[in-house]
Amino acid sequence: MKYCIFFLVLVAGWGLSNCSGNRKQVEEQTGSALPVSLARIEKAVRADPVKTAGTVASLSEARLAFKIGGVIEKVYVREGESVRAGQLLATLNTTEIDAQVGQAELAFQKSGRDFERVKNMLRDTAATLEQFQNAGTALDIAQQNVSIARFNRDFAKISSPVSGTVVKKLMNAGEVAGPGTPVLVLVSGRKSDWVVKAGVSDRDWARLKPGDKAEVELDAYPGEVFPGTVTFLSQMADPMTHLYEVEVKLTGLPPRLASGLFAKIALWPSQRREYSVIPVEALLEGHGQQGFVFVARSGKARKIPVKIGYLDQDKVLLTGGLDSVDQVITGGSAFLVDGAEVRVP
Numbered sequence: 001m002k003y004c005i006f007f008l009v010l011v012a013g014w015g016l017s018n019c020s021g022n023r024k025q026v027e028e029q030t031g032s033a034l035p036v037s038l039a040r041i042e043k044a045v046r047a048d049p050v051k052t053a054g055t056v057a058s059l060s061e062a063r064l065a066f067k068i069g070g071v072i073e074k075v076y077v078r079e080g081e082s083v084r085a086g087q088l089l090a091t092l093n094t095t096e097i098d099a100q101v102g103q104a105e106l107a108f109q110k111s112g113r114d115f116e117r118v119k120n121m122l123r124d125t126a127a128t129l130e131q132f133q134n135a136g137t138a139l140d141i142a143q144q145n146v147s148i149a150r151f152n153r154d155f156a157k158i159s160s161p162v163s164g165t166v167v168k169k170l171m172n173a174g175e176v177a178g179p180g181t182p183v184l185v186l187v188s189g190r191k192s193d194w195v196v197k198a199g200v201s202d203r204d205w206a207r208l209k210p211g212d213k214a215e216v217e218l219d220a221y222p223g224e225v226f227p228g229t230v231t232f233l234s235q236m237a238d239p240m241t242h243l244y245e246v247e248v249k250l251t252g253l254p255p256r257l258a259s260g261l262f263a264k265i266a267l268w269p270s271q272r273r274e275y276s277v278i279p280v281e282a283l284l285e286g287h288g289q290q291g292f293v294f295v296a297r298s299g300k301a302r303k304i305p306v307k308i309g310y311l312d313q314d315k316v317l318l319t320g321g322l323d324s325v326d327q328v329i330t331g332g333s334a335f336l337v338d339g340a341e342v343r344v345p
Contacts, residue, residue: 037331054198060188199243
C-alpha cells in the first residue's frame with residue numbers, strides 16, 4: 001500500500017511539472033509575433049445592383065366582362081385554352097335584351113306617328129310650334145334609345161380582343177353576371193408583351209431609370225439568366241407595400257412563359273461608384289453591411305471596421321473604411337486580436 005501511494009505521488013508531481021512546462025511554452029508562443037500574409041487593396045468602379053423579386057406578367061392581360069348584366073347562356077372556352085383574336089368566348093341569354101330592343105323600336109314607331117300627326121296639325125294651325133318641336137325632340141330621343149338597346153344587344157357577348165390564352169375562367173353558364181364583372185382573364189400570346197413586375201424601395205427607385213440593364217432568373221428555368229431592360233418606373237408607391245413598381249422587359253426569352261412565374265431580378269443602374277476590393281478571406285465578422293478587417297501597422301495588427309457593398313465570387317467590394325490603407329491581412333487573420341504583434345514572412 002505504501003508503494004502505491006509513493007507511486008501516485010511521483011505521477012502527480014510529474015504531471016504538475018509537465019503542465020507547468022506546457023503553460024510556459026504557450027506563453028512564449030503567445031508573446032511572439034504571429035506570421036501573416038498581406039493582400040493589396042484594389043480599386044474598382046461599378047454600379048451597385050438593385051436586387052429584388054417579382055412575377056412574370058403580360059402587358060396585354062385583359063379581364064373580359066359583359067357590358068350589361070344578365071344570365072350567362074354559354075362559355076365556349078376552358079382555362080388554358082388558346083384563342084384567336086375575334087373568337088367568340090361567352091354569351092348572355094338575350095331574351096330580356098331582345099325585349100328591351102323591341103320596346104325601344106315600338107316607342108320609336110309611336111314617336112314617328114306622333115311627330116307626323118303634330119306636323120299636319122301645325123300646317124292646319126291646330127297645333128303650336130312648341131308642340132311640333134316637342135314631338136321632334138321625342139322622336140330623336142326614341143331613335144337614340146333604339147341605338148342604345150341594339151348596342152347593348154351586340155355586347156351581350158364576349159369576343160377575344162387579341163390572340164392569346166385563357167388563364168382564368170371566373171364564371172360559368174347559368175350564373176348571373178353583373179355589368180363589368182370579369183368572366184374570363186386572357187393574356188396575349190405575343191412574346192413581346194411579357195414583362196417582369198417587381199417592387200423597389202424609394203432609395204433604389206431614385207437610382208434607376210428606363211433603359212437600365214437587368215438580369216432575370218426564373219425558378220421555372222434554374223441555372224439560366226435572361227437579360228432584360230427597365231421599361232417603366234411607377235410614380236406612385238403601392239399603398240400596401242410602400243414599394244414602387246418596376247417593369248422589366250425581357251430581351252432574352254425562355255421557350256415558354258406563363259403569368260405569375262416567380263423571378264429573381266438584379267437591376268444595374270447607370271449610376272456608378274468606386275469600391276475597395278479585397279479577398280473574401282480578409283473579411284471578419286461580416287453581418288449585413290458591417291464587417292471588420294485587420295491591417296498591419298508598425299508590426300501590430302489593427303482591427304478596422306468596414307462597410308460592405310456586396311460579394312462578387314471570391315472578392316468583397318467595400319464602400320467605406322479603407323481610405324488610407326493599401327494592404328489588408330489575409331492569412332492568419334482568424335487568429336488575431338487587436339494589438340497583436342505580427343510579422344510578414
